[in-house]
Amino acid sequence: DTGVSQNPRHKITKRGQNVTFRCDPISEHNRLYWYRQTLGQGPEFLTYFQNEAQLEKSRLLSDRFSAERPKGSFSTLEIQRTEQGDSAMYLCASSTRDSSYEQYFGPGTRLTVT
Amino acid sequence: EDKVVQSPLSLVVHEGDTVTLNCSYEVTNFRSLLWYKQEKKAPTFLFMLTSSGIEKKSGRLSSILDKKELFSILNITATQTGDSAIYLCAYYSNSGYALNFGKGTSLLVTP
Secondary structure, three states, rough: OOEEEEEEEEEEOOOOOEEEEEOOOOOOOOEEEEEEEEEOOOOEEEEEEEEOOEEEOOOOOOOOEEEEEEOOOEEEEEEEEEEEEEEEEEEEEOOOOOOOOEEEOOOOEEEEEE | OOOOEEOOOEEEEEOOOEEEEEEEOOOOOOOHHHHHEOOOOEEEEEEEEEOOOOOOOEEEEEEEEOOOOOOOEEOOOOOOOOHOEEEEEEOOOOOOOOEEOOOEEEEEOOO
């Protein structure tokens, strides 16, 4: 399967714990995006990388959230001191420079904070 | 504030029916409007519309943009149970990178 992959697919954690998610984009895609989706809502943009550079961050990305893409390939999203409001599906997407309109989404990581 | 509003929020139809989903938008620096289909997991790209009045078509799905009245419609003809999904419309942020999505229309096609 050469699509976008995300790990883990599900994560249950206790409030206050730190969690880290990983996204592996399609191999030739240099653009990578993180979104968050809650029930009954469309995905909400969190952050965007072009190669290893983080070029845009949403206001939604509080200080507890950090994302990296150290070598311009896979990316990680870390949430520190999780809160119940962080419970959501975290989606990763990637695209090429030439067709950035078509963002290819991964299956998501569902986070439940208890 | 920029936004897209989708209607209806949910819809139930019988197999074989034709459905029309709506997406109205208020977006400064509008570039294009996109439609995605989301089944139980990842959204998948359907169409991108940039020019008014030009229909995009893929099989039983088609979409058109009206830049004067600021809306887009997604039509599905001869619906099948496999069309059951959430249909999302989206626009690009001012930066041109982020997609901003509407809440979606949940479509259920019954046999």
